[in-house]
Amino acid sequence: MTNKSDHERTRYGxxxxxxxxxxxGATTLAGAxxxxxxxxAAAADSGLVALVHTQAAGDNGPIDSMISALKKLSAExxxxxxxxxxxxxxxYGTIFKSLADAGAAVIAATFNEVAEPIKAxxxxxxxxxxxxxxxxxxxxxxxxxETVSYDYYLGCYxxxxxxxxxxxxxxxxxxxxxSLPPLNADVNALKAAIASVNPNAxxxxxxxxxxxxxxxxxxxxxxxxxxxxxxxxxxxxxxDTGIIQAANEGQDRMVSAISPAQYKVGPKTVAALVxxxxxxxxxxxxxxxxxxxxxxxxxATGLGTGVIDFVLSPVWQEQGPKDLVEKAKSVWPDIEKxxxxxxxxxxxxxxxxxL
Numbered sequence: 001m002t003n004k005s006d007h008e009r010t011r012y013g014x015x016x017x018x019x020x021x022x023x024x025g026a027t028t029l030a031g032a033x034x035x036x037x038x039x040x041a042a043a044a045d046s047g048l049v050a051l052v053h054t055q056a057a058g059d060n061g062p063i064d065s066m067i068s069a070l071k072k073l074s075a076e077x078x079x080x081x082x083x084x085x086x087x088x089x090x091x092y093g094t095i096f097k098s099l100a101d102a103g104a105a106v107i108a109a110t111f112n113e114v115a116e117p118i119k120a121x122x123x124x125x126x127x128x129x130x131x132x133x134x135x136x137x138x139x140x141x142x143x144x145x146e147t148v149s150y151d152y153y154l155g156c157y158x159x160x161x162x163x164x165x166x167x168x169x170x171x172x173x174x175x176x177x178x179s180l181p182p183l184n185a186d187v188n189a190l191k192a193a194i195a196s197v198n199p200n201a202x203x204x205x206x207x208x209x210x211x212x213x214x215x216x217x218x219x220x221x222x223x224x225x226x227x228x229x230x231x232x233x234x235x236x237x238x239x240d241t242g243i244i245q246a247a248n249e250g251q252d253r254m255v256s257a258i259s260p261a262q263y264k265v266g267p268k269t270v271a272a273l274v275x276x277x278x279x280x281x282x283x284x285x286x287x288x289x290x291x292x293x294x295x296x297x298x299x300a301t302g303l304g305t306g307v308i309d310f311v312l313s314p315v316w317q318e319q320g321p322k323d324l325v326e327k328a329k330s331v332w333p334d335i336e337k338x339x340x341x342x343x344x345x346x347x348x349x350x351x352x353x354x355l
Contacts, residue, residue: 052109059238060261062278069279093117100125129289137298151302153189155274157349158310160193163231165331170201173229177211177236181353188352217242263315304343
């Protein structure tokens with residue numbers, strides 16, 4: 001996200017354990033040594049593409065989406081892959097260097113915390129193409145290093161318009177992982193959109209303090225729903241699961257989440273998504289890296305790119321409360337118009353990182 005990629009800066013607690021998850025399963029990285037080196041060296045001969053992710057798989061969200069997309073692209077283009085869960089920041093440099101030493105063709109890594117080790121290594125390994133998913137621009141740019149950002153706040157603005165139009169109580173909430181500049185921008189975009197539709201609506205935001213704490217998400221969401229809030233926008237990765245579970249425990253509760261994988265968690269409550277398709281983004285950038293069109297620098301991704309959008313859940317339309325579904329359908333043309341206006345530049349949602 002332009003300067004918004006601080007989104008991921010302090011997401012993760014550190015651990016002493018880090019493991020390598022290959023396409024065939026999980027191998028403990030600690031002590032793997034020569035085995036790890038020999039495996040990736042052999043794969044690198046065939047154009048290895050590695051994804052180093054700093055959040056655990058199984059999140060029904062960004063990481064699962066990226067792993068799935070990389071497997072899909074690998075099957076299409078016939079290249080070997082490795083997915084490595086780098087849970088401990090102390091191991092980032094070692095993992096990246098091992099992959100680069102083995103001649104990996106492309107190394108993609110997630111979120112802001114990987115920026116410094118990649119900046120240090122990319123100039124030393126010019127034949128390897130480096131991609132940072134969710135990263136700030138690098139100054140000066142490094143020719144073989146691309147950072148990708150996401151204007152998620154634009155989708156949150158659409159969510160705020162929608163929430164103000166469909167909420168029965170006029171009480172709307174937001175739960176994020178950690179208060180960071182891009183998430184603060186999401187909060188302010190929601191708030192501005194809601195006020196533009198219903199100045200009498202109330203808006204409450206909270207942060208769970210973690211992107212991997214469903215229990216905390218459940219606790220905060222339960223309190224919000226009990227206070228009369230009936231629509232919550234999530235912005236907290238794996239913590240979202242607890243928020244959706246809290247919605248499932250009451251009537252007429254709605255959630256706007258991030259990933260289609262969350263439909264199954266709340267078929268009657270996940271009404272919409274501010275969808276950030278990390279998998280599609282990774283697919284796009286790795287595809288470019290494998291071809292002649294790759295350039296280092298920065299790519300800002302917004303609405304109209306196939307990566308970020310605000311969508312109404314088809315599952316919720318079938319299983320959600322009929323009156324809410326009908327209301328949602330009736331206001332959807334207004335949301336479509338606002339989306340078109342944002343893309344054209346006729347509507348400019350605020351980008352404000354201060355709460």
